[in-house]
Amino acid sequence: MMMDLVIEKGLIVTGAGVFEGDVGIRGEKIAAVASTGMFPEAASRIDASGMYVLPGAIDTHAHIEEPFQGCVPEEDWTQATRAAARGGTTSVFNFVIQEKGRALADLIQTHKARAGRLSLIDFNFHGVFTDFSDLDAATAEIPRLFDLGVTSVKQFMIYSREGLATDDWALYNIMREVSAQGGIVGVHAENCAIGEGLTARLAGMGRTRATDWPRAKPPFVEAEAAQRAAMIAEFAQANLYIVHTSTRDAVQIIGGFRARGLPVFLETCPHYLTFTEERLSAPDGKYQVVSPPLRRREDVDALWKALAEGTISIVGSDHNAYGRKDKDPGYERSGFMGVANGQPGILEILAILHSEGVRNGRISLPRMVEVSSTNAAKMFGIYPQKGTIAPGSDADLVIFDPRKEATLGSNLYEAADTSFYEGMRVTGFPVATLVRGRVVVRGGELLAGPGSGRFVAAAVRPGMYAGIR
Numbered sequence: 001m002m003m004d005l006v007i008e009k010g011l012i013v014t015g016a017g018v019f020e021g022d023v024g025i026r027g028e029k030i031a032a033v034a035s036t037g038m039f040p041e042a043a044s045r046i047d048a049s050g051m052y053v054l055p056g057a058i059d060t061h062a063h064i065e066e067p068f069q070g071c072v073p074e075e076d077w078t079q080a081t082r083a084a085a086r087g088g089t090t091s092v093f094n095f096v097i098q099e100k101g102r103a104l105a106d107l108i109q110t111h112k113a114r115a116g117r118l119s120l121i122d123f124n125f126h127g128v129f130t131d132f133s134d135l136d137a138a139t140a141e142i143p144r145l146f147d148l149g150v151t152s153v154k155q156f157m158i159y160s161r162e163g164l165a166t167d168d169w170a171l172y173n174i175m176r177e178v179s180a181q182g183g184i185v186g187v188h189a190e191n192c193a194i195g196e197g198l199t200a201r202l203a204g205m206g207r208t209r210a211t212d213w214p215r216a217k218p219p220f221v222e223a224e225a226a227q228r229a230a231m232i233a234e235f236a237q238a239n240l241y242i243v244h245t246s247t248r249d250a251v252q253i254i255g256g257f258r259a260r261g262l263p264v265f266l267e268t269c270p271h272y273l274t275f276t277e278e279r280l281s282a283p284d285g286k287y288q289v290v291s292p293p294l295r296r297r298e299d300v301d302a303l304w305k306a307l308a309e310g311t312i313s314i315v316g317s318d319h320n321a322y323g324r325k326d327k328d329p330g331y332e333r334s335g336f337m338g339v340a341n342g343q344p345g346i347l348e349i350l351a352i353l354h355s356e357g358v359r360n361g362r363i364s365l366p367r368m369v370e371v372s373s374t375n376a377a378k379m380f381g382i383y384p385q386k387g388t389i390a391p392g393s394d395a396d397l398v399i400f401d402p403r404k405e406a407t408l409g410s411n412l413y414e415a416a417d418t419s420f421y422e423g424m425r426v427t428g429f430p431v432a433t434l435v436r437g438r439v440v441v442r443g444g445e446l447l448a449g450p451g452s453g454r455f456v457a458a459a460v461r462p463g464m465y466a467g468i469r
């Protein structure tokens with residue numbers, strides 16, 4: 001069979017294993033995968049000798065173009081997704097936060113149109129309800145989200161000052177309706193009253209340095225909310241996804257729910273796998289104020305163990321690009337109270353999983369693929385179109401050089417001027433990224449333009465959450 005493109009002689013990695021061979025691509029799809037030399041006819045070829053060929057990463061957690069806590073990111077969809085593609089991410093789930101009084105589904109349509117004009121990678125959304133003044137109206141909207149191809153909702157359990165916090169009754173009702181549609185509810189799990197109470201008390205004592213931030217939201221704040229969300233989900237017979245998990249305690253608690261076979265899943269982020277709260281003592285520590293805060297060494301170790309064992313199923317970035325121009329004066333004025341929570345990270349998922357995880361023997365290569373791609377595709381209804389290397393799947397592929405050295409930091413971004421990873425050296429980095437058969441980045445050069453990314457519709461099907469680990 002004549003191929004448009006063959007990626008040959010690479011080590012092809014899927015969740016199922018690693019084998020040397022060739023990937024044959026026709027149009028936007030993978031046509032066949034075979035041992036080397038089986039596709040003699042091809043319009044073009046890429047030699048991947050010595051490289052890994054991975055399914056593109058799917059970032060489950062991004063805040064592209066999202067205003068938050070008084071800051072508006074300067075980075076737009078094009079700049080964010082150029083960074084994503086450089087880092088080997090080929091699809092992203094971005095949040096769409098409801099404007100009170102406005103239909104969430106309408107806003108998703110607006111974001112879909114904008115991302116369609118600007119994105120270089122494929123995209124979908126998690127809806128976020130914020131208007132609980134008429135719960136019936138909110139839940140009545142949920143089937144419309146599914147009609148649009150959005151099968152997940154994420155709710156904040158904290159951020160009352162920002163008007164985002166969801167109380168337990170609203171959460172329960174949203175869970176019931178999303179699960180009736182066969183979808184999944186994500187939560188930002190932090191105890192609102194105690195997290196915000198401790199934060200205010202510290203602020204009242206003038207203790208608002210970056211190094212004080214972990215005391216504002218100690219592990220209890222996450223663990224209690226995670227447990228409560230899981231109990232509400234069990235009662236509501238709902239599928240639950242707890243985002244950006246940062247603590248050993250939450251892992252232990254949710255591990256118990258998972259051991260009972262309940263559809264409760266955990267996400268963590270590269271920064272929680274890399275840094276402890278000591279990162280907040282650095283000269284640029286004020287930029288590292290994120291929620292939940294960076295934690296202790298025992299938490300980092302517990303997250304890696306949970307990732308390897310299947311208690312944590314997904315690594316998403318929690319990408320935010322709020323800049324120094326907002327954070328500097330805010331921190332000057334009121335310490336951590338004045339800093340929009342969040343840091344960029346859309347580029348580093350594969351680099352960190354490989355350099356910190358695979359190279360240090362904490363996870364295997366197939367596990368790196370599962371937690372960066374396959375599980376996300378399954379959880380959010382785009383598998384097997386995305387998330388694997390198989391005939392019929394989209395040719396979303398990363399050619400990853402396991403020996404390539406790179407220095408991470410804001411220098412790798414166009415419009416983010418702070419980073420967790422400033423100056424951090426990693427071994428292993430993507431050298432080419434393809435989205436639907438089209439080379440978007442190769443050797444650092446960008447070969448696709450704004451609008452080459454496309455909305456990927458999600459759909460639910462029976463049993464889709466079974467077996468994700």
Ligand code: URP
Pocket residue numbers: 063068188244289290291292318320341342343
């Ligand atoms: O610090 C964070 N995570 N900022 C973004 C908003 C959120 O909570 O995900």
Ligand code: ZN
Pocket residue numbers: 188243244291
């Ligand atoms: Zn969050």
Ligand code: ZN
Pocket residue numbers: 061063318319
């Ligand atoms: Zn987030």
